[in-house]
Amino acid sequence: MSNSCSCHAQLTPDHLAEVDRILESYRGQPGSLIQVLHKAQNVIGYLPREVQVKVAEKLDVPLTRVYGVVSFYSLFTTKPKGRHKIHVCAGTACYVRGANQLLNKLEEDLQVKPGDTTEDGKFSVDVVRCLGACGLGPVVTVDDDVYGRVHTGKLADILSKYDKE
Amino acid sequence: MSQVMLTIDGIQVAAEPGTSVLEAAKKAGIKIPTLCYLEEINAIGACRICLVEVQGARTLQTSCVTPVADGMVVRTNTPAVRRARKLNLELIMSNHPRECLTCPRNTNCELQRLASELGLDEIRFAGDTPPYEPDRSSPSLVRDPRKCILCRRCVSVCEKVQQVSAIAPQERGFKTIVAPAFLEPLGDVACVNCGQCALVCPTAAIHEKDQTAEVWAALADPGKHVVVQTAPAVRVSIGEMFGLAPGSVVTGQLVAALRRLGFAKIFDTDFTADLTIMEEGSELIKRLREGGKLPLITSCSPGWIKFIEHFYPELLPHLSTCKSPQQMFGALAKTYYAEKAGISPDDIFVVSIMPCTAKKFEAGREEMNGSGRRDVDVVLTTRELGKMLKEAGIDFSALPEEAYDDPLGISTGAGVLFGSTGGVMEAALRTAYELVTGDTPPSLDFNEARGLEGIKEASVDLKGTTLNVAVAHGLANAREILERVKNGHPYHFIEVMCCPGGCIGGGGQPIPTNNEIRAKRTAGIYSADRAMQLRKSHENPAVQALYQEFLGEPLSHKSHELLHTRYVPRSRY
Numbered sequence: 001m002s003n004s005c006s007c008h009a010q011l012t013p014d015h016l017a018e019v020d021r022i023l024e025s026y027r028g029q030p031g032s033l034i035q036v037l038h039k040a041q042n043v044i045g046y047l048p049r050e051v052q053v054k055v056a057e058k059l060d061v062p063l064t065r066v067y068g069v070v071s072f073y074s075l076f077t078t079k080p081k082g083r084h085k086i087h088v089c090a091g092t093a094c095y096v097r098g099a100n101q102l103l104n105k106l107e108e109d110l111q112v113k114p115g116d117t118t119e120d121g122k123f124s125v126d127v128v129r130c131l132g133a134c135g136l137g138p139v140v141t142v143d144d145d146v147y148g149r150v151h152t153g154k155l156a157d158i159l160s161k162y163d164k165e
Numbered sequence: 166m167s168q169v170m171l172t173i174d175g176i177q178v179a180a181e182p183g184t185s186v187l188e189a190a191k192k193a194g195i196k197i198p199t200l201c202y203l204e205e206i207n208a209i210g211a212c213r214i215c216l217v218e219v220q221g222a223r224t225l226q227t228s229c230v231t232p233v234a235d236g237m238v239v240r241t242n243t244p245a246v247r248r249a250r251k252l253n254l255e256l257i258m259s260n261h262p263r264e265c266l267t268c269p270r271n272t273n274c275e276l277q278r279l280a281s282e283l284g285l286d287e288i289r290f291a292g293d294t295p296p297y298e299p300d301r302s303s304p305s306l307v308r309d310p311r312k313c314i315l316c317r318r319c320v321s322v323c324e325k326v327q328q329v330s331a332i333a334p335q336e337r338g339f340k341t342i343v344a345p346a347f348l349e350p351l352g353d354v355a356c357v358n359c360g361q362c363a364l365v366c367p368t369a370a371i372h373e374k375d376q377t378a379e380v381w382a383a384l385a386d387p388g389k390h391v392v393v394q395t396a397p398a399v400r401v402s403i404g405e406m407f408g409l410a411p412g413s414v415v416t417g418q419l420v421a422a423l424r425r426l427g428f429a430k431i432f433d434t435d436f437t438a439d440l441t442i443m444e445e446g447s448e449l450i451k452r453l454r455e456g457g458k459l460p461l462i463t464s465c466s467p468g469w470i471k472f473i474e475h476f477y478p479e480l481l482p483h484l485s486t487c488k489s490p491q492q493m494f495g496a497l498a499k500t501y502y503a504e505k506a507g508i509s510p511d512d513i514f515v516v517s518i519m520p521c522t523a524k525k526f527e528a529g530r531e532e533m534n535g536s537g538r539r540d541v542d543v544v545l546t547t548r549e550l551g552k553m554l555k556e557a558g559i560d561f562s563a564l565p566e567e568a569y570d571d572p573l574g575i576s577t578g579a580g581v582l583f584g585s586t587g588g589v590m591e592a593a594l595r596t597a598y599e600l601v602t603g604d605t606p607p608s609l610d611f612n613e614a615r616g617l618e619g620i621k622e623a624s625v626d627l628k629g630t631t632l633n634v635a636v637a638h639g640l641a642n643a644r645e646i647l648e649r650v651k652n653g654h655p656y657h658f659i660e661v662m663c664c665p666g667g668c669i670g671g672g673g674q675p676i677p678t679n680n681e682i683r684a685k686r687t688a689g690i691y692s693a694d695r696a697m698q699l700r701k702s703h704e705n706p707a708v709q710a711l712y713q714e715f716l717g718e719p720l721s722h723k724s725h726e727l728l729h730t731r732y733v734p735r736s737r738y
């Protein structure tokens with residue numbers, strides 16, 4: 001099983017079995033919470049409630065603490081990522097050139113807030129800190145494609161390229 | 166270990182190593198203001214109100230988490246200290262919805278009091294209030310995250326004292342919120358409704374669900390015969406809401422006050438506490454004689470019941486099947502009393518005055534309809550009753566002492582003991598001793614069951630029959646006892662109360678409730694017991710009449726229908 005696969009949008013019995021195997025070696029070790037969550041997320045790509053309950057049960061930590069950690073660290077996510085991942089750069093340069101308007105527009109068009117995934121599971125939107133392409137700002141990436149000097153009028157065009165599947 | 170010597174505000178102070186500067190100052194009579202600190206439960210240095218100057222330190226120190234050191238020189242009242250405390254309070258206040266005039270904690274709020282004590286005269290910063298709506302999903306409590314100052318006292322109590330961990334800090338930054346996992350509604354998670362969180366919250370961010378309007382409406386309805394029952398622990402705490410000393414026994418004034426509010430009959434939960442002893446005592450003897458499930462564990466505390474349902478469902482058969490005294494009362498008020506008084510049970514409205522927020526949940530449990538309808542209509546906490554009396558303009562301490570009504574107001578000293586940890590055990594032993602041996606016990610006072618120690622154990626000799634008993638209060642202690650039961654410890658009878666100190670420390674009691682106040686209320690309970698003519702439940706003439714006229718005998722078919730119940734296993738998640 002792949003180690004850093006975050007492309008699955010669905011929770012499968014295989015995932016759960018793999019998580020169970022991981023948890024077995026940490027049974028009753030509340031101190032390993034962050035480590036275990038990390039490993040579980042690597043398997044599934046996100047941390048659904050069901051998995052957090054398993055972690056709470058096996059490590060013997062309250063579910064409130066598990067979710068407290070998951071919701072505190074931005075590296076954890078409770079929602080499956082979309083089939084296409086949109087990243088909007090919010091570094092200073094992009095920000096002053098209107099990254100925020102882009103986020104608002106995305107929210108309007110796709111009904112999705114940063115950190116979330118669209119209803120149909122197609123797109124997820126995240127904010128990133130400086131992609132290092134400040135000269136091109138504001139910068140948006142979709143999967144591995146980088147788009148520079150994006151403005152709200154251009155967004156629909158860009159997204160339509162991913163309409164096919 | 167030898168003591169540490171330090172100087173606080175020029176005074177030489179001796180302190181145990183490891184204690185905090187705050188505690189040392191308190192012992193020396195020097196008051197340092199605090200907000201997030203809660204004695205023995207929460208010392209996390211979060212609010213930075215307890216700042217002091219420590220000679221040699223570059224910055225001001227939070228005294229609640231700074232340990233004492235030999236030769237330390239501390240100043241608690243310098244211009245820099247006062248300025249910093251005030252600024253920190255100003256920051257805390259900047260995103261707080263300042264709705265004091267309409268707030269449930271108005272005039273009894275630590276934030277409000279601190280603002281006055283620190284002389285806060287302006288709030289220059291305007292922050293957005295936290296982006297959350299009140300959560301009214303629980304039948305017992307309301308969470309209002311907008312008023313939360315993130316002190317985590319509730320979190321510590323829920324996690325350490327109750328070991329329930331229903332709430333914790335979630336999310337981060339501006340969105341940080343104290344809530345159940347996944348921000349689920351409190352009413353949907355494994356919260357036991359004990360209200361200990363509300364009791365320690367310095368603000369109105371967690372408070373009881375206010376149902377006084379329903380009671381005012383019933384009292385104003387000429388078609389309703391509104392009767393009230395008062396739990397044992399209310400008579401030793403309600404006075405505090407009117408400036409009386411904690412633990413003042415104000416039974417007579419309480420009755421008078423309720424009569425003035427317009428209740429048709431003033432009855433006493435102590436009556437059904439006596440009845441509980443008859444039923445539960447008989448159940449214990451039956452299980453002992455017939456080899457039933459042992460140990461038998463008491464079932465009068467609804468927070469405890471929900472706890473075992475969520476966390477130890479496999480041990481449910483150990484619970485007594487007896488309903489709590491509040492629910493026995495409701496079932497009898499709408500059957501036995503209705504019949505006797507010639508009133509249709511549909512016209513009777515039963516109100517309970519309880520020290521407890523979990524009783525609100527209990528009254529709403531599906532199975533609590535022994536009379537064929539809701540047995541108890543509304544549960545008010547001690548605090549809500551205090552509020553009603555104030556609204557009615559009743560000058561509590563000036564009231565004459567009045568007596569409870571017949572027949573559901575007749576009780577013994579054993580009944581009032583239910584208000585305190587160890588009380589059900591003591592009441593049960595007074596009666597069990599006589600039922601088993603046929604003799605009166607050598608002493609009515611059963612001292613092993615008394616006091617605030619978390620777990621109390623004893624072996625009681627009933628003339629040849631030895632009874633291993635244990636008493637636990639606070640759910641962390643209850644959990645410990647259950648683990649012992651699982652490991653096969655040979656107990657026969659266990660009393661568990663959900664709240665520290667028992668009902669006198671219930672989540673619906675006046676704020677503040679701390680160990681000092683708990684001890685005083687407990688003393689009130691024991692003095693109320695001593696003042697009673699009759700002190701053994703089986704001697705209660707009204708209970709005897711109830712059996713003769715209506716129930717037959719303990720554990721009869723009718724008793725089972727009205728006074729006993731069943732439990733439901735619940736999930737932890």
Ligand code: SF4
Nearest residue numbers: 264265268274368369
């Ligand atoms: S919690 Fe206290 S400070 Fe806040 S609105 Fe209520 S009374 Fe005022």
Ligand code: SF4
Nearest residue numbers: 323356357359360362
């Ligand atoms: S009512 Fe009791 S169990 Fe529920 S959150 Fe408050 S302290 Fe925890």
Ligand code: SF4
Nearest residue numbers: 313314316317319366
């Ligand atoms: S709810 Fe109350 S006790 Fe809990 S963290 Fe907020 S202010 Fe503190």
Ligand code: FES
Nearest residue numbers: 210212213215229
């Ligand atoms: S009371 Fe010490 S930091 Fe809050």
